[in-house]
Amino acid sequence: MSKLRDAVNNVDLKRFRFWFQLAAFVLFVYGGYLAINLGNSLPMFSCGYIRDGRAGVCYLLPLQHQLARPWPQLFSYAGVAVLTGFAIFALWFIVLNKGWCGFVCPLGTLQDWLTSLRQKLGIRQSGYTHEQFRRLTWIKYVLLALLLLIPLGIGGGLWSHEVGAPFCQICPGRMVLPLFVGDFSQWTIDFSSPGKIVLTALGMGITGLFIVGAFVKKRFFCFFCPMSALHYLLSKPALLRLRKDGSKCTRCGDCYTACDMEIREIADDVTRKEIMTDDCTLCLKCVAACPEKGALKVDFANITFFESTEEGFIKRMNKGIRK
Amino acid sequence: MSEIREVPLKPAFNQSRQAREAEVMLNHIVDDFIDNPAAMTYFYDLFRHAFIEGKALDREGPGIGTTCIQVPEELIYAAGGTPVRLCNGAYHYDQVGADFMPAKSCSLVKATLGRLHSEKAVPDVGKLELIVNPTTCDQKKKAAQMMEGMGYQVYDLDLPSAKDNEAAREYWRRVVKQLAARLQKVTGKKLTRQRLREAMAKTSRAQAAFRTLHNFRRKAPSLILGKDVFLVTNAYFFDDIERWSAAVEALNAELAQREAEAFSAVQKKAPRIVFTGSPPIFPNIKLPLLIEEAGGVVVADETCSANRMLYDMTAVDEWLLSHMIESIADKYLKPCTCPIFTRNDDRIRRLLDLVSTFNADGVVYQSFAGCQVYEMEQRSVAEALNKAGIPMLYIETDYSPDDMGQLSTRVEAFLESIKTRKRQARA
Numbered sequence: 001m002s003k004l005r006d007a008v009n010n011v012d013l014k015r016f017r018f019w020f021q022l023a024a025f026v027l028f029v030y031g032g033y034l035a036i037n038l039g040n041s042l043p044m045f046s047c048g049y050i051r052d053g054r055a056g057v058c059y060l061l062p063l064q065h066q067l068a069r070p071w072p073q074l075f076s077y078a079g080v081a082v083l084t085g086f087a088i089f090a091l092w093f094i095v096l097n098k099g100w101c102g103f104v105c106p107l108g109t110l111q112d113w114l115t116s117l118r119q120k121l122g123i124r125q126s127g128y129t130h131e132q133f134r135r136l137t138w139i140k141y142v143l144l145a146l147l148l149l150i151p152l153g154i155g156g157g158l159w160s161h162e163v164g165a166p167f168c169q170i171c172p173g174r175m176v177l178p179l180f181v182g183d184f185s186q187w188t189i190d191f192s193s194p195g196k197i198v199l200t201a202l203g204m205g206i207t208g209l210f211i212v213g214a215f216v217k218k219r220f221f222c223f224f225c226p227m228s229a230l231h232y233l234l235s236k237p238a239l240l241r242l243r244k245d246g247s248k249c250t251r252c253g254d255c256y257t258a259c260d261m262e263i264r265e266i267a268d269d270v271t272r273k274e275i276m277t278d279d280c281t282l283c284l285k286c287v288a289a290c291p292e293k294g295a296l297k298v299d300f301a302n303i304t305f306f307e308s309t310e311e312g313f314i315k316r317m318n319k320g321i322r323k
Numbered sequence: 324m325s326e327i328r329e330v331p332l333k334p335a336f337n338q339s340r341q342a343r344e345a346e347v348m349l350n351h352i353v354d355d356f357i358d359n360p361a362a363m364t365y366f367y368d369l370f371r372h373a374f375i376e377g378k379a380l381d382r383e384g385p386g387i388g389t390t391c392i393q394v395p396e397e398l399i400y401a402a403g404g405t406p407v408r409l410c411n412g413a414y415h416y417d418q419v420g421a422d423f424m425p426a427k428s429c430s431l432v433k434a435t436l437g438r439l440h441s442e443k444a445v446p447d448v449g450k451l452e453l454i455v456n457p458t459t460c461d462q463k464k465k466a467a468q469m470m471e472g473m474g475y476q477v478y479d480l481d482l483p484s485a486k487d488n489e490a491a492r493e494y495w496r497r498v499v500k501q502l503a504a505r506l507q508k509v510t511g512k513k514l515t516r517q518r519l520r521e522a523m524a525k526t527s528r529a530q531a532a533f534r535t536l537h538n539f540r541r542k543a544p545s546l547i548l549g550k551d552v553f554l555v556t557n558a559y560f561f562d563d564i565e566r567w568s569a570a571v572e573a574l575n576a577e578l579a580q581r582e583a584e585a586f587s588a589v590q591k592k593a594p595r596i597v598f599t600g601s602p603p604i605f606p607n608i609k610l611p612l613l614i615e616e617a618g619g620v621v622v623a624d625e626t627c628s629a630n631r632m633l634y635d636m637t638a639v640d641e642w643l644l645s646h647m648i649e650s651i652a653d654k655y656l657k658p659c660t661c662p663i664f665t666r667n668d669d670r671i672r673r674l675l676d677l678v679s680t681f682n683a684d685g686v687v688y689q690s691f692a693g694c695q696v697y698e699m700e701q702r703s704v705a706e707a708l709n710k711a712g713i714p715m716l717y718i719e720t721d722y723s724p725d726d727m728g729q730l731s732t733r734v735e736a737f738l739e740s741i742k743t744r745k746r747q748a749r750a
Binding site: 122129246247248249250253258267270285314318320322 | 487489490492493520523524527531534538634635636637638639640641642643645646649650653654657658669672673675676679
């Protein structure tokens with residue numbers, strides 16, 4: 001048992017994640033061809049616009065459609081559909097918590113691949129200053145509020161269906177992910193109505209930003225992702241948890257250096273036990289980069305299955321040096 | 324006719340005052356104890372050669388002096404140089420250096436200046452092409468110009484004094500990159516990704532060896548005495564890093580064997596002490612020696628001549644040159660528990676953690692008279708330890724051997740009180 005624990009703690013996380021993410025990517029982008037269907041309440045960007053290949057649908061797509069029902073329906077029988085959809089979403093989410101972002105989300109994986117490409121080209125990473133970080137971190141909540149309120153407004157007759165599923169129209173996933181099944185049809189501006197022109201044009205711009213952004217900055221898009229905001233609001237009862245023991249932390253900042261999302265608290269906060277913040281993607285790189293035994297650990301249903309160790313740190317570090 | 328032979332005017336080095344001082348201390352360290360680990364012979368011999376026989380230490384590449392732990396040694400190795408930590412522990416050089424500093428200044432700074440000012444000083448590390456002087460305490464800051472006055476090239480490494488600040492981290496990263504540029508000029512060698520990787524591998528090996536040694540000290544009863552470990556880490560100041568690492572690995576192998584044989588280097592009830600404050604540097608191993616001669620054992624330390632210098636390791640996310648340098652820079656700033664920082668919760672947390680994880684019974688806090696920053700932090704550290712129910716002995720001293728008698732009485736009384744506490748706790 002202790003041997004198994006050592007093996008897990010000594011894991012080459014980088015390699016493990018690469019293969020895990022690749023498998024998840026293949027499953028959710030091509031699984032549909034094998035008739036795999038995991039429903040349409042998935043807590044990550046398994047994009048509904050991948051027509052045949054998808055093995056399930058990102059919850060944000062049906063959610064926006066459901067909320068756009070006329071209010072009399074929404075507040076009666078259609079409300080049941082909203083609630084069941086949400087319940088299934090929550091059940092999926094609770095298992096992996098934000099691990100969906102760091103290990104499963106195809107759009108997240110794609111950004112990690114762009115990062116690898118940049119590293120291969122020897123181009124250095126960029127980051128935000130602390131002030132920029134503080135100012136930008138709110139955007140995901142604004143997007144989340146908009147993606148809920150705009151459909152509600154449609155249902156209430158405040159504005160027209162032109163702006164239906166507004167977030168999907170601007171989400172880079174809609175344009176980028178179908179490319180992997182050879183579908184370029186999303187790369188157009190929809191001139192059918194002014195609302196559609198604005199949203200699809202915005203989507204085009206954001207997709208461009210996504211590609212450039214992810215190339216220069218690790219996990220560029222995740223910082224603005226409304227799914228990430230929704231996750232955080234529901235994360236209290238989640239089973240997979242990132243925990244910190246501040247008394248063992250030397251605040252050396254190794255975890256902060258490794259963090260794709262530039263979360264400073266992971267290194268500097270020595271009082272909070274539940275250390276997952278709203279920007280976290282639970283990629284667990286911080287745990288792998290921590291040299292202090294038990295300072296950072298990952299629990300599933302309160303059972304620790306991966307924790308920082310000196311031995312694991314030195315192994316991974318030496319692997320990096322020798323490469 | 325027989326040739327007239329010139330009679331040497333100068334006596335042999337081992338007759339000199341600094342050699343005698345080192346010899347007295349080394350003899351205590353070696354001869355006052357039975358059961359010294361066989362692998363310690365390497366270190367005893369090293370100190371004998373360097374400090375008593377005054378032999379030159381062969382080192383590769385241009386010598387780069389450092390005066391505090393915040394100078395990234397990986398960059399020096401990668402640029403083809405050899406770092407030498409200049410902080411000195413000799414009372415002889417303390418007296419020489421007294422000419423440069425006000426009367427009430429720290430022995431360590433005075434001794435460092437005194438050594439640099441002396442001819443044929445030990446340890447003899449050859450010519451120094453550059454001295455990198457981090458702006459830590461005021462006395463070290465002001466020492467820079469004095470070193471320049473002695474004819475050395477000095478580089479001020481601007482260490483921020485408020486490390487919690489994010490702007491300070493970014494500034495420090497820039498400072499370290501500028502140092503990298505300067506080092507390349509001094510050595511004439513380009514710092515490449517490959518060379519930095521190799522340098523990091525050297526440091527990483529040394530740190531891994533140190534951490535293993537550190538972990539062996541958790542065992543109770545102890546497998547090794549603190550006086551030996553201080554000698555080991557002191558050797559890191561000037562020894563060849565590969566030789567040093569190999570010697571520590573050999574020592575670790577011996578300790579593993581000792582552990583398997585259930586060997587004990589001390590009495591079962593020996594009070595376990597965490598040492599903190601001003602750093603013991605050979606020949607000034609006075610206080611740790613007194614503790615262990617009085618029947619205690621130093622099981623861990625929080626000083627810049629040992630733990631603080633070697634413990635914290637670098638993690639690199641992207642193996643590109645600029646990011647590697649940034650990661651290295653972070654390691655030298657963020658976890659550092661040097662008292663020159665504006666606030667020092669990290670130091671207190673580290674001490675509490677060491678006491679609990681090393682199963683220690685008390686803390687001995689050494690402060691060199693005139694080392695204001697350690698003197699000032701004494702109060703907050705004492706309060707925090709007191710709150711946690713950990714006894715602490717605060718000792719203000721310097722490099723002179725005059726207070727040995729008085730200190731030994733205080734240390735004995737402290738250890739005795741710990742033993743009494745433990746007895747009462749059991750009863």
